[in-house]
Amino acid sequence: xxxxxxxxxxxxxxxxxxxxxxxxxxxxxxxxxxxxxxxxxxxxxxxxxxxxxxxxxxxxxxxxxxxxxxxxxxxxxxxxxxxxxxxxxxxxxxxxxxxxxxxxxxxxxxxxxxxxxxxxxxxx
Numbered sequence: 549x550x551x552x553x554x555x556x557x558x559x560x561x562x563x564x565x566x567x568x569x570x571x572x573x574x575x576x577x578x579x580x581x582x583x584x585x586x587x588x589x590x591x592x593x594x595x596x597x598x599x600x601x602x603x604x605x606x607x608x609x610x611x612x613x614x615x616x617x618x619x620x621x622x623x624x625x626x627x628x629x630x631x632x633x634x635x636x637x638x639x640x641x642x643x644x645x646x647x648x649x650x651x652x653x654x655x656x657x658x659x660x661x662x663x664x665x666x667x668x669x670x671x672x
Contacts, residue, residue: 563602563619566591566640570609577662578669580655581624584641587652588623590671592637597622603640607651610658616651618642624671639671 568591570576581588591605599622607616624639642648656663 563604564595564597565604565606566593567606568608570607572610573658573662576609576655577659577665580659580663580669581639581641581671582656582663584623584639586642586644586648587655588620588639588641589655590624590626590635590637590639590669592635594628594636597625597638599623599625601638603638605640609651609654612654612658614654616647616654618648618651619645620648626671 568579568589570579579590581590589605589607591603597603601622603620603622605616605618605620607618609616618640620640620642622638623641626634626637626639628636630636642652
């Protein structure tokens with residue numbers, strides 16, 4: 549129940565659910581945020597978010613049949629009309645939990661040597 553009640557006048561908003569299906573290695577490289585402590589992903593979205601907002605991310609990676617469910621937080625904002633034609637969206641920081649660490653390890657396995665590339669990404 550998300551409505552205010554006498555016992556909890558300011559209930560926490562429920563996290564937004566975002567789905568992200570990455571089908572190509574280049575797209576994964578562009579979205580991955582390895583500079584975050586537990587890793588993270590940029591998600592292109594036109595919805596407005598604030599830093600610290602909770603996001604429930606359902607992630608599908610290329611041909612991997614597993615869906616990764618990540619309860620992360622917004623740590624990066626790219627507004628509409630950003631410089632250098634960057635896509636509008638948010639960076640979601642993975643928490644330090646088993647599901648997120650499995651996703652991070654799988655992402656890094658898929659990217660392999662590309663992790664050391666200096667190509668531009670959605671964030672840096």
